[in-house]
Ligand SMILES: Nc1nc2c(c(=O)[nH]1)N[C@H]1C(S)=C(S)[C@@H](COP(=O)(O)OP(=O)(O)OC[C@H]3O[C@@H](n4cnc5c(=O)[nH]c(N)nc54)[C@H](O)[C@@H]3O)O[C@H]1N2
Ligand SMILES: Nc1nc2c(c(=O)[nH]1)N[C@H]1C(S)=C(S)[C@@H](COP(=O)(O)OP(=O)(O)OC[C@H]3O[C@@H](n4cnc5c(=O)[nH]c(N)nc54)[C@H](O)[C@@H]3O)O[C@H]1N2
């Protein structure tokens with residue numbers, strides 16, 4: 111585990127000017143810890159955890175060193191315009207005015223020639239939050255449905271599927287629960303620290319912990335039951351649990367009778383997966399599965415917190431629905447200690463409302479890329495939920511986790527690359543390292559090289575930024591005021607002021623959309639000049655301004671209300687929990703969950719890989735330019751079992767090349783006894799900011815990015831959502847010989863991470 115620096119290393123010289131505490135919400139990952147930034151002379155000199163005793167443990171190494179990243183010389187602080195050919199690495203500093211004028215003109219040309227759907231936008235959760243829906247608003251008014259995000263492989267797609275079953279994305283009540291089930295999810299001391307702490311606190315007061323993980327993970331070590339399942343078989347495992355719960359009548363009959371539809375059909379489907387079959391598929395002993403299912407169902411209350419593991423498999427839709435089904439069958443929905451459906455915060459203007467989805471015409475919505483083949487999280491997939499959502503939650507559009515109403519990313523890249531089914535010729539990427547975060551890099555590269563206009567809003571020259579026409583300098587979470595609404599999920603609202611001014615000409619994504627809208631004839635729909643003006647508008651129902659709110663309250667959350675469905679019903683077409691999905695049926699998919707096997711290992715590809723296990727010091731593809739963090743993890747590492755290393759003639763610490771049918775990636779071998787035989791771990795998000803920029807090298811992304819080995823073959827894709835399978839891909843490993851290893855960019859790296 112990563113060591114956090116001792117307090118004295120960060121000590122502040124008391125003789126200098128006064129230090130002011132600024133209460134902030136950390137956005138160096140997506141879990142939003144309240145932290146304190148210590149500011150002196152307009153600079154953040156230290157970041158520490160909140161003073162509140164209940165929040166004191168909630169900080170990780172990425173939060174502690176965030177300001178080092180924002181002050182790093184790699185930070186882009188002025189708009190840059192490409193002057194050589196695309197990807198040549200030649201840039202010229204320009205003014206914001208010139209950049210925005212030119213972007214608006216070029217975008218107008220694309221729209222005039224190909225239609226507004228020829229603009230695609232990629233973004234991260236945080237940037238959608240910071241823009242307060244302005245990006246979606248801009249696109250909806252312009253007429254483009256082609257919005258994509260990394261959350262298609264994270265909580266975004268989960269939120270969309272949860273809505274199909276019971277109308278909202280539930281929030282687990284860690285504080286009161288008696289049992290926690292982790293489908294692979296493995297929060298650590300430096301990965302989603304608050305969730306790690308909540309799990310530990312729950313265990314300390316007696317809650318049970320059940321972990322499914324092929325690897326003996328940190329949480330598996332601490333679990334009451336660990337189910338070491340084969341990668342990618344989570345849906346089958348959930349069927350095993352269902353069978354036990356149904357056979358042994360451990361379900362909440364009253365809830366099932368009154369509040370669900372399709373129980374009998376589900377029962378029949380579950381019977382196709384008897385425990386012996388599930389044991390054979392998952393590789394876990396049937397008795398152990400039974401024990402875990404009983405523990406879950408017999409707990410007074412239980413939660414299955416959201417997990418990205420089931421967001422990133424070819425059975426994602428089914429696995430997520432089965433988790434929803436388990437919650438419903440055990441009566442754990444909207445009850446204390448269970449999972450709460452919280453709805454919109456009634457006191458603020460929601461981001462969904464600001465996004466103006468109703469302004470996009472049905473004709474343009476129908477053009478959303480991927481909606482015909484993989485519709486689950488597109489407008490088409492969500493359409494049947496509009497009326498029920500308005501009935502229960504008061505508004506037709508609920509863009510939870512910013513992941514509902516997305517275009518399909520892979521379909522979008524194909525349209526960008528090949529013009530099929532129509533050309534997409536302008537691409538804007540905001541705080542999203544698209545090249546490396548949406549699988550697969552080779553296709554995305556072709557997509558990027560075929561654009562008339564690429565704009566990237568960033569902190570550093572990521573591989574994505576390296577292919578742009580314009581790189582625009584983004585502000586950071588220390589440098590902007592924030593109103594945080596948990597990505598539309600929990601009805602909690604928090605606000606913070608900025609700690610310091612942004613360096614150079616860094617600006618927020620909101621300002622970008624506002625200023626672009628003004629140049630594209632959409633200015634009247636963006637009447638708020640600054641973020642603070644937007645927040646004033648959003649808070650107006652509370653009768654306070656942003657300034658007053660930030661000075662007095664910081665948080666606003668309505669008191670939880672349980673079993674709201676008893677008065678409103680669920681926000682689904684039937685008003686009940688749809689175990690049998692009318693929505694999927696109307697989209698011509700199997701209305702019941704199922705399990706599908708991915709093509710397995712073969713003579714050429716005898717091992718299996720998964721992408722995941724977050725590296726403590728980095729968030730996703732970021733932070734590798736920060737020496738203080740990089741020294742904690744200088745290079746990408748695989749994990750593998752000693753027997754697999756031996757068979758391939760590989761020793762601890764050697765560079766290996768891992769190959770799938772799609773491509774190759776390199777990493778150093780780490781032999782670990784927590785890995786099962788036959789499975790190899792590939793870390794997500796590696797590139798080497800210190801190495802050569804430009805399309806030939808992409809700062810090492812061609813060699814080290816996990817997006818090189820992901821597959822966009824339908825055989826490895828979730829049918830309903832069209833997202834790629836990252837948990838169980840056949841592969842082989844080869845030792846990288848010394849001669850070829852010296853050609854690697856990586857050995858030039860010195861141990862401080864600063865590069866040679
Ligand atoms: N191949 C593969 N793809 C994946 C995953 C995987 O494991 N493998 N994981 C998926 C998951 S779980 C997630 S959540 C998504 C994450 O997807 P994203 O959240 O989009 O994460 P990144 O792709 O790392 O891009 C974040 C970028 O934002 C920049 N940035 C950070 N803060 C700011 C800011 O304030 N302003 C601006 N303008 N830029 C900023 C950083 O420098 C970084 O380059 O990716 C998904 N994609
Ligand atoms: N330091 C740090 N923390 C982070 C992030 C980061 O980038 N860096 N990213 C944040 C984000 S956006 C996310 S989504 C979360 C992700 O964090 P987690 O949900 O914890 O996901 P991972 O760390 O990818 O993998 C967790 C476990 O899944 C297991 N696993 C692999 N394949 C399977 C499978 O098929 N089934 C099951 N059941 N288990 C499997 C792995 O062995 C591993 O122990 O982390 C968050 N926290």
Ligand code: SF4
Nearest residue numbers: 136139142143170173
């Ligand atoms: S876990 Fe770390 S990076 Fe994430 S919000 Fe908390 S302090 Fe920031």
Ligand SMILES: [Mo]
Nearest residue numbers: 263264265418
């Ligand atoms: Mo994520």
